[in-house]
Amino acid sequence: MKLLVVGASYRTAPVATLERLAVAPADLTRTLDRLVAQPYVAEAVLVSTCNRVEVYAAVSGFHGGLGDICAVLAEQAGAPPAALASHLYVHYDAAAVDHVFRVAAGLDSMVVGEAQILGQLRDAYHWAAGADSAGRLVHELMQQALRVGKRAHAETNIDRAGQSVVSAALDLAAGHLDGDLAGRPAMVVGAGAMGSLGVATLSRLGAGPLTVTNRGADRAVRLAESYGANAVPMSELADALATVDIVVAATAATEPVLDLDVVTRALGRREAGRGPLVLLDLAVPRDVADGVADLPGVEVIDIDRMAAILADGPAAADAAEVTRIVTAEVEAFLSWLRGADVAPTVAALRGRADDVVTAELRRLAQRRPDFTDEQRADVARTVHRVVQRLLHQPTVRVRQLAAEPGGDQYAALLRELFDLQVPQTSPVDTVPDVVEAEGVPGVEATGRPSFGVAEVPAAAPVDGTDVPSTGGER
Numbered sequence: 348m349k350l351l352v353v354g355a356s357y358r359t360a361p362v363a364t365l366e367r368l369a370v371a372p373a374d375l376t377r378t379l380d381r382l383v384a385q386p387y388v389a390e391a392v393l394v395s396t397c398n399r400v401e402v403y404a405a406v407s408g409f410h411g412g413l414g415d416i417c418a419v420l421a422e423q424a425g426a427p428p429a430a431l432a433s434h435l436y437v438h439y440d441a442a443a444v445d446h447v448f449r450v451a452a453g454l455d456s457m458v459v460g461e462a463q464i465l466g467q468l469r470d471a472y473h474w475a476a477g478a479d480s481a482g483r484l485v486h487e488l489m490q491q492a493l494r495v496g497k498r499a500h501a502e503t504n505i506d507r508a509g510q511s512v513v514s515a516a517l518d519l520a521a522g523h524l525d526g527d528l529a530g531r532p533a534m535v536v537g538a539g540a541m542g543s544l545g546v547a548t549l550s551r552l553g554a555g556p557l558t559v560t561n562r563g564a565d566r567a568v569r570l571a572e573s574y575g576a577n578a579v580p581m582s583e584l585a586d587a588l589a590t591v592d593i594v595v596a597a598t599a600a601t602e603p604v605l606d607l608d609v610v611t612r613a614l615g616r617r618e619a620g621r622g623p624l625v626l627l628d629l630a631v632p633r634d635v636a637d638g639v640a641d642l643p644g645v646e647v648i649d650i651d652r653m654a655a656i657l658a659d660g661p662a663a664a665d666a667a668e669v670t671r672i673v674t675a676e677v678e679a680f681l682s683w684l685r686g687a688d689v690a691p692t693v694a695a696l697r698g699r700a701d702d703v704v705t706a707e708l709r710r711l712a713q714r715r716p717d718f719t720d721e722q723r724a725d726v727a728r729t730v731h732r733v734v735q736r737l738l739h740q741p742t743v744r745v746r747q748l749a750a751e752p753g754g755d756q757y758a759a760l761l762r763e764l765f766d767l768q769v770p771q772t773s774p775v776d777t778v779p780d781v782v783e784a785e786g787v788p789g790v791e792a793t794g795r796p797s798f799g800v801a802e803v804p805a806a807a808p809v810d811g812t813d814v815p816s817t818g819g820e821r
Contacts, residue, residue, distance in 0.1 A: 354401030
């Protein structure tokens with residue numbers, strides 16, 4: 348099995364494409380089931396956030412796995428695979444590990460170093476575990492990715508500014524409101540993780556009074572009470588919009604909640620001479636309908652606009668140090684992976700030797716029925732000891748060689764020389780819990796690595812190593 352990442356993010360796809368690819372929580376299990384039901388996909392984790400939709404998979408063949416995953420993503424988006432090809436990226440084998448670790452460390456985020464992605468990866472991993480789609484290989488990948496992300500935040504200052512997508516969006520919004528949000532009435536639409544972060548950040552910046560609304564009124568009330576804000580029902584959304592200067596919209600709705608009718612009615616009720624109404628749309632699918640940005644007195648900042656503005660911003664000063672950490676961790680993981688790949692071959696070789704010894708001892712017993720039980724036991728111990736000594740050094744050495752780059756050739760050579768049939772490794776039965784880690788909510792508090800347990804779209808960019816030729820699968 349090899350690791351394969353197929354996805355689209357704010358770097359490669361507009362919000363409209365991410366909207367089509369996004370998988371709602373209610374559909375996650377069904378989509379994971381669809382992925383692992385494909386011929387070449389054995390394990391899968393699906394990450395769907397406002398900035399990215401990615402599949403981390405263990406596949407039995409590159410081209411077959413890529414085709415299978417693209418087919419499922421195309422089905423989700425309601426579009427042919429060729430239509431998605433220019434927006435998808437592909438990472439295989441070592442490059443797949445590097446990408447997942449970079450994502451966990453915040454290096455691939457719109458706001459470099461933001462820690463929210465760690466919680467999103469943890470949630471995706473737990474969901475896959477619950478759906479029985481995370482087996483041995485993907486389980487280990489996700490455990491190590493979460494640990495690498497925690498290490499990046501603990502050992503560097505990559506997140507020293509406390510930046511998140513929400514805080515970066517609010518910084519952009521401040522530019523339309525005289526550079527300061529303090530004392531500005533604000534509203535958050537949505538009471539999920541992003542909405543909660545929005546209320547917390549607005550409160551920290553001194554914005555207020557704060558208003559919260561959500562389709563589930565109870566969650567809005569609880570969130571509002573935590574920050575001394577007001578909770579209003581969604582039915583009063585237009586009235587509430589008329590009283591605020593800034594709105595953070597981050598719901599999981601499948602249709603825009605801030606449509607032309609709602610915003611137009613709100614504008615008609617605003618005081619004359621009031622400044623612009625700034626709408627921050629941080630949702631995928633979008634919460635702000637097309638056309639709202641064209642209304643006079645409205646400023647809309649969405650994911651597309653943020654990506655364009657932040658792309659020219661300075662990278663975090665500690666990004667180079669985090670990259671060094673990621674590079675070292677990737678090599679450590681690949682070394683473990685190569686060693687894990689040879690283990691079944693070594694076990695098969697020892698099993699073959701045991702079978703040969705057992706067969707020869709059975710023949711000896713038939714030829715020499717006069718041997719006593721003690722004599723037969725002595726012979727058996729001697730033969731087993733000889734075989735184990737002969738195999739010891741070669742098997743130790745092949746494990747060492749397998750841990751080096753290109754080491755998979757040694758396991759393949761052993762299988763060829765001894766005609767060994769090595770079964771596929773089975774997924775782990777259980778996945779260890781991921782607990783709260785100090786400093787980063789929702790991340791495993793592990794101090795060191797555990798290391799335990801269709802047609803391919805031609806335009807899809809591929810980044811990887813040892814990618815099989817188009818001649819066939821391997």
